[in-house]
Amino acid sequence: MRSRSSAASGRRGPASVDRPLASLLLTADEAAVLRDLQSPNRSVRRGQEIISEGRRCTTVFILTEGIAIRYRILRDGQRQIINLLLPGDFAGVRSCFFENALYSIKTLTKSVVAPVPVGRLIRLFDTHPRVAAKLFWSFSCETAIYAEHLVALGRRSALERVAHFLMELLTRLQLIGLADERSFRLPLTQETISDALGLSIPYVNRVLHQLRDDGLVRIKDQQVVIDNVEELSALADFENMYLKPLSIAELLAEHE
Amino acid sequence: MRSRSSAASGRRGPASVDRPLASLLLTADEAAVLRDLQSPNRSVRRGQEIISEGRRCTTVFILTEGIAIRYRILRDGQRQIINLLLPGDFAGVRSCFFENALYSIKTLTKSVVAPVPVGRLIRLFDTHPRVAAKLFWSFSCETAIYAEHLVALGRRSALERVAHFLMELLTRLQLIGLADERSFRLPLTQETISDALGLSIPYVNRVLHQLRDDGLVRIKDQQVVIDNVEELSALADFENMYLKPLSIAELLAEHE
DNA sequence: CGTCGCTTTGATCATGATCAAGGGATGTGG
DNA sequence: CCACATCCCTTGATCATGATCAAAGCGACG
Numbered sequence: 001m002r003s004r005s006s007a008a009s010g011r012r013g014p015a016s017v018d019r020p021l022a023s024l025l026l027t028a029d030e031a032a033v034l035r036d037l038q039s040p041n042r043s044v045r046r047g048q049e050i051i052s053e054g055r056r057c058t059t060v061f062i063l064t065e066g067i068a069i070r071y072r073i074l075r076d077g078q079r080q081i082i083n084l085l086l087p088g089d090f091a092g093v094r095s096c097f098f099e100n101a102l103y104s105i106k107t108l109t110k111s112v113v114a115p116v117p118v119g120r121l122i123r124l125f126d127t128h129p130r131v132a133a134k135l136f137w138s139f140s141c142e143t144a145i146y147a148e149h150l151v152a153l154g155r156r157s158a159l160e161r162v163a164h165f166l167m168e169l170l171t172r173l174q175l176i177g178l179a180d181e182r183s184f185r186l187p188l189t190q191e192t193i194s195d196a197l198g199l200s201i202p203y204v205n206r207v208l209h210q211l212r213d214d215g216l217v218r219i220k221d222q223q224v225v226i227d228n229v230e231e232l233s234a235l236a237d238f239e240n241m242y243l244k245p246l247s248i249a250e251l252l253a254e255h256e
Numbered sequence: 257m258r259s260r261s262s263a264a265s266g267r268r269g270p271a272s273v274d275r276p277l278a279s280l281l282l283t284a285d286e287a288a289v290l291r292d293l294q295s296p297n298r299s300v301r302r303g304q305e306i307i308s309e310g311r312r313c314t315t316v317f318i319l320t321e322g323i324a325i326r327y328r329i330l331r332d333g334q335r336q337i338i339n340l341l342l343p344g345d346f347a348g349v350r351s352c353f354f355e356n357a358l359y360s361i362k363t364l365t366k367s368v369v370a371p372v373p374v375g376r377l378i379r380l381f382d383t384h385p386r387v388a389a390k391l392f393w394s395f396s397c398e399t400a401i402y403a404e405h406l407v408a409l410g411r412r413s414a415l416e417r418v419a420h421f422l423m424e425l426l427t428r429l430q431l432i433g434l435a436d437e438r439s440f441r442l443p444l445t446q447e448t449i450s451d452a453l454g455l456s457i458p459y460v461n462r463v464l465h466q467l468r469d470d471g472l473v474r475i476k477d478q479q480v481v482i483d484n485v486e487e488l489s490a491l492a493d494f495e496n497m498y499l500k501p502l503s504i505a506e507l508l509a510e511h512e
Numbered sequence: 513c514g515t516c517g518c519t520t521t522g523a524t525c526a527t528g529a530t531c532a533a534g535g536g537a538t539g540t541g542g
Numbered sequence: 543c544c545a546c547a548t549c550c551c552t553t554g555a556t557c558a559t560g561a562t563c564a565a566a567g568c569g570a571c572g
Binding site: 058070072074075078079080082093094096097098099100102103118119122123125126129130132133135136137139140141142143144146147148149150151153154155156197198237241242244245246248251252254 | 314326328330331334335336338349350352353354355356358359374375378379381382385386388389391392393395396397398399400402403404405406407409410411412453454493497498500501502504507508510
Binding site: 513514515516517518519520521522523524525526527528529530531532533534535536537538539540541542 | 543544545546547548549550551552553554555556557558559560561562563564565566567568569570571572
């Protein structure tokens with residue numbers, strides 16, 4: 001957690017993370033294996049598409065620095081953001097598994113990505129099964145985030161959705177050392193929030209106002225400060241368990 | 257497609273499938289490996305919980321026969337269905353990765369499940385990497401279904417959602433030989449649909465009426481007949497690509 | 513100084529929720 | 543064989559959450 005204070009402070013620049021793929025809990029050896037997969041890092045401008053819906057996609061990326069969104073544009077031009085990609089996340093694995101990418105991914109900040117050819121990723125299963133198992137595990141856990149998002153869209157009010165969204169972000173960013181106890185730094189426009197939560201921009205504006213009036217959250221410039229974590233959590237019915245999987249080691253130990 | 261006609265006919269009884277885990281495209285050897293993992297099949301009554309939210313879960317299940325839902329009950333009693341499990345699907349893998357199951361799974365029909373201890377599943381990565389790779393691939397592809405569901409909840413109208421939901425079901429059931437060109441058999445109550453799509457029961461009723469009046473879909477008893485697949489597809493903005501991943505073989509061939 | 517990206521606000525509208533009843537089926541126990 | 547219960551579908555009336563439309567404010571930046 002060394003980088004916490006600097007990362008969460010007002011300092012300018014793209015979010016980055018000490019330990020890429022920290023959630024995988026890789027050993028030094030395993031991390032080296034993953035590094036070997038990667039082609040040289042590529043720097044990406046803010047707002048650039050890394051993966052484009054409808055185009056063939058044969059390379060996945062590890063988002064080393066920066067924030068990105070995975071989204072879909074519907075025929076009437078509406079956008080739905082599927083999820084946010086944070087440093088350490090893989091991008092585009094699923095896209096490679098289909099004839100054409102199903103979603104687009106674009107950066108919200110200046111970013112750095114490490115390309116990995118899918119072929120190599122799959123061969124990992126033969127060459128380094130342990131690492132592959134951890135990847136499998138990691139991807140499975142990510143699905144929990146999708147599911148929670150789905151519950152929010154299906155059954156929660158606008159207020160609850162926004163609260164939940166912000167709590168999830170806080171927690172996820174904390175887990176990679178990019179947020180402190182109650183705040184983080186992110187270029188989070190109201191449009192981004194509305195497209196993530198299936199709401200309109202003006203309504204998100206009103207909801208944010210209410211949250212601010214109630215002393216729960218302030219978003220100013222690119223700083224999100226949660227003034228009352230307890231209450232926001234309660235409002236959102238937020239349980240952070242879905243962001244905190246057991247490690248593979250724990251799983252195996254348990255079933256020996 | 258041998259079983260199609262009988263499976264999709266009006267014949268009574270739980271849906272079953274010729275080739276369990278057909279989507280994995282396993283070789284005979286690989287299928288044998290998977291069979292070896294399984295404990296003896298267990299028969300499950302209709303409406304029974306296989307996995308309960310909040311409880312520790314150390315066994316996954318392959319749904320051999322029958323239909324199930326994965327869902328979450330919110331504190332106010334509302335239910336959100338995350339997805340439908342069809343024959344051949346794995347159930348509960350994610351639940352095992354957390355301290356407590358995040359969602360419940362219960363059957364909609366009389367079912368048969370084959371329990372598999374997680375430990376064994378994970379050890380598969382060491383012992384049979386090819387099979388593990390296919391599992392990984394299969395799980396990744398499943399996420400596409402979540403994502404599409406998410407887009408529907410976030411940005412589609414009630415009418416589009418229902419249309420999309422039915423088209424997805426038709427396609428998924430066709431892929432496992434449980435639906436014919438335009439119809440399938442499933443105990444699909446309006447409550448199930450409403451909880452899957454984040455709508456109220458009365459409104460689903462009205463939407464279904466409209467679809468019927470427009471000559472697009474009839475649901476009667478447990479039979480769903482799509483009278484106009486073309487038009488329903490168009491209405492739903494349904495692209496079936498997300499249900500048709502490339503095979504691993506294709507992927508590897510492409511990147512040799 | 514003007515434009516662009518983002519936020520804010522107000523007025524109006526509509527999609528879909530909620531509330532309340534009733535209406536078949538099917539099934540079950542007396 | 544009937545009474546009753548249960549499950550699911552249906553319908554109507556009313557309500558409200560959140561969308562839409564329109565316009566203005568407000569930095570930041572070239």
